[in-house]
Amino acid sequence: MARSRTPTALRRTPQQERSRAMVERIIAAGQRVLLRDGYEKASTNRVAEEAGISPGSLYQYFPGKESILAAVVDRYSAELSTRLTAVLADRLDERGPALVRSTLDGLLDALEENVEFLRLVVQELPRSRQGSRTADLEQRIGDLVAAYLAINRSQTRGAEPATSAWIVVRLVEHLTVQYVLERPSISRATFVDEMTAMIVAYVGPPDATRTRAPS
Amino acid sequence: MARSRTPTALRRTPQQERSRAMVERIIAAGQRVLLRDGYEKASTNRVAEEAGISPGSLYQYFPGKESILAAVVDRYSAELSTRLTAVLADRLDERGPALVRSTLDGLLDALEENVEFLRLVVQELPRSRQGSRTADLEQRIGDLVAAYLAINRSQTRGAEPATSAWIVVRLVEHLTVQYVLERPSISRATFVDEMTAMIVAYVGPPDATRTRAPS
Amino acid sequence: MARSRTPTALRRTPQQERSRAMVERIIAAGQRVLLRDGYEKASTNRVAEEAGISPGSLYQYFPGKESILAAVVDRYSAELSTRLTAVLADRLDERGPALVRSTLDGLLDALEENVEFLRLVVQELPRSRQGSRTADLEQRIGDLVAAYLAINRSQTRGAEPATSAWIVVRLVEHLTVQYVLERPSISRATFVDEMTAMIVAYVGPPDATRTRAPS
Amino acid sequence: MARSRTPTALRRTPQQERSRAMVERIIAAGQRVLLRDGYEKASTNRVAEEAGISPGSLYQYFPGKESILAAVVDRYSAELSTRLTAVLADRLDERGPALVRSTLDGLLDALEENVEFLRLVVQELPRSRQGSRTADLEQRIGDLVAAYLAINRSQTRGAEPATSAWIVVRLVEHLTVQYVLERPSISRATFVDEMTAMIVAYVGPPDATRTRAPS
DNA sequence: AATGAATGAGTGTTCATTCAT
DNA sequence: GATGAATGAACACTCATTCAT
Secondary structure, three states: OOOOOOOOOOOHHHHHHHHHHHHHHHHHHHHHHHHHHHHOOHHHHHHHHHHHHHHHHHHHHHOOOOHHHHHHHHHHHHHHHHHHHHHHHHOOOOHHHHHHHHHHHHHHHHHHOHHHHHHHHHHHOOOOHOOHHHHHHHHHHHHHHHHHHHHHHOOOOOOOOOHHHHHHHHHHHHHHHHHHHHOOOHHHHHHHHHHHHHHHHHHHOOOOOOOOOOO | OOOOOOOOOOOOOOOOOOOHHHHHHHHHHHHHHHHOOOOOOOOEEEEEEEHHOOOHHHHHHOHHHHHHHHHHHHHHHHHHHHHHHHHHOOOOOOOOHHHHHHHHHHHHHHHOOOOHHHHHHHHHHHHHOOOOOHHHHHHHHHHHHHHHHHEEOOOOOOOOOHHHHHHHHHHHHHHHHHHHOOOOOOOOHHHHHHHHHHHHHHHOOOOOOOOOOOO | OOOOOOOOOOOHHHHHHHHHHHHHHHHHHHHHHHHHHHOOOOOHHHHHHHHHOOHHHHHHOOOOHHHHHHHHHHHHHHHHHHHHHHHHHHOOOOOOHHEEEEEEHHHHHHHHHHHHHHHHHHOOOOOOOOHHHHHHHHHHHHHHHHHHHHOOOOOOOOHHHHHHHHHHHHHHHHHHHHHHHOOOOOOOHHHHHHHHHHHHHHOOOOOOOOOOOOO | OOOOOOOOOOOHHHHHHHHHHHHHHHHHHHHHHHHOOOOOOOHHHHHHHHHHHHHHHHHHHHOHHHHHHHHHHHHHHHHHHHHHHHHHHHHOOHHHHHHHHHHHHHHHHHHHHOHHHHHHHHHOOHHHHHHHHHHHHHHHHHHHHHHHHHHEEEOOOOHHHHHHHHHHHHHHHHHHHHHHHHHOOOOOOHHHHHHHHHHHHHHHHHHOOOOOOOO
């Protein structure tokens, strides 16, 4: 019972290492099965077989089927998040349209990395099986955008930063995903231009000195 | 005995009436089961039990499980579509911000009519089970918006009407649905204001200097 | 209730005529369904549909599924029997090898008339579904053969006519059927020659004056 | 714990033993169900119940219903084949009538071992469910008989050995089976006498004047 | 007589989960 | 820890038969 909680800071015991490796193996197998067989045919037995372990062993690492699939989606979300963060890391000094443009570009890059699985998650999986990571992410990014807006945007428009942030986050998320999945006959450059124009027009130009079109 | 032979084309025989009633009963039962038990647990046997008929009888009216659930979703989509059409019918002469505002209002009204089932469809059902109704509607409305933009909007911005229409349709659809489902702490009035502002700013205000096509 | 039993000898009432016609229609439909869908898929509902009547009406003419299929097989057996009788009718004066040969020829002709259905009956249908006609026929023909043997054959061999008849009837029946169904690489002429030789050798030449090979 | 790793190739692990036992148990249950309920009523659920296991367990050992029933029939065919082979093994030096007689006797013994199941297979099961074992056996025995005839029989008759073999094999098979199943009022001794006489007369007695291949 | 909607027990099969080893 | 045989309720669907009309 008195299992020490990571005794020396970040070090893990060999058992924990092995356990983590096994969890990863199961998640990877789960993703392969989902891609190969689709959601309806993805059974625990198939995941176990794909992972090269026995069905019983699954339950040493996960409490049930749902949590396995949720972990698969969560890992994907985490990958997306990581990729996006990496891309944006060296654009931290940008502001206004350039920042928006960079964000859109990074997001599209990240989403295009694994379109097949993105399609699976968005179109095949019931939202209720998608873990909490996406919602968390929306929340966190929403907070960041709100903070940014509170600091940077012009004072001519009256909405709460939180309101604009809520709208912008969902707008960006959904439209980029749909663009990648639907591939409408719009070039990526045009899509980014349009989205940037829309967002900039909506949240207002960052520079208060800039003249706005008379309402 | 003297069963009339449907002299005027549109009259229905009693059997047809009974059949229609049964179809309705099954669809209603399917909707209740979906709401009560969720998509994964919605089985033909449960639908039959909920409808108060035997499992075999289902197959007199539907070819299989998929078609039953599809009919449930289709009926809901048809209701949505009907309500929206009705609301917008007497606003056909509006232009610009007023038209946008009316559309948003109508859409929100329609979506709020049955939030519970909207949540089910959007969050529980895999997109692939949602029938073609939604996609059809998106397409049709997209065409309408593109046509409107081609005629009405100012020439100051360069994007193709089809491009703007694609973006605006998905934006409006997703954000209104999410607003109704998430109920963020944004008043409906504010939400409509913000959306209207965003869309008008994006597609560009109708150019007052440009001659409008006579209504 | 006091329905007259064919009042004037062979005449039938109109109802009885209609009934007989319906029975025939159902049997014909049953045969088509068996040929089209196979035994395992041949359901009463399909037979009714094929006959152009409602499933319920089947039970006005037959007590159940089994009896329908039995009637189909029986009608086929009756056809076989009729054809065989017709072929043999003008050979009644023959004796010995010529009679055997004629019988084999006639039987092969009759069996080849509808090989598809013969295959179905012999290979797909459980024997227990084959009605009693075949067994009856075997019995009757066996009796005839026994009578023939009792009168015609040489007295040098000692078996009971009934014994030889039992053997010969089954031998002829099974081998001709198998020949038609398996189509081994044996010409029909050779097959008939061989069968004739075997039977004649077995039951003994009809003419006592003929020299037999020393045992 | 120290589970031996099957050092010598032919040893089986306990799991394999258990698996074999389970397969046997299912086959035996299948046979009992077939005998008790008949082919049409023999369902996987009944077999499972009779075997004292759950329906799901069936599918750990067999891929489906057909293969279970096929295994039942195959096991019976294998038993028949084994018994027949054993009986004939010590008669290999016989020729002519004695060989025919031994074969018939051995065949009748083998068939009489389990008349109940023989009846089931022959009369209840559609031929198409009888596996390939019977057809294989027919083919193999046919080849043997043809070879025997090619070497041993007199040259007085002209048919191809393959032709005579085809006829004799089917004749012997069908008549012995029918004798056992129908039990006509013919003593077994008489039946064997008659059959022997017929076959010997047909294929021709071994020509005593002809030099035999040295055994 | 004829209908055909309704039945409901039944089918073969799957699969998340358990537990003795 | 790991196994994998065993489970058994559940699934989608069928069909011989009935019976109110």
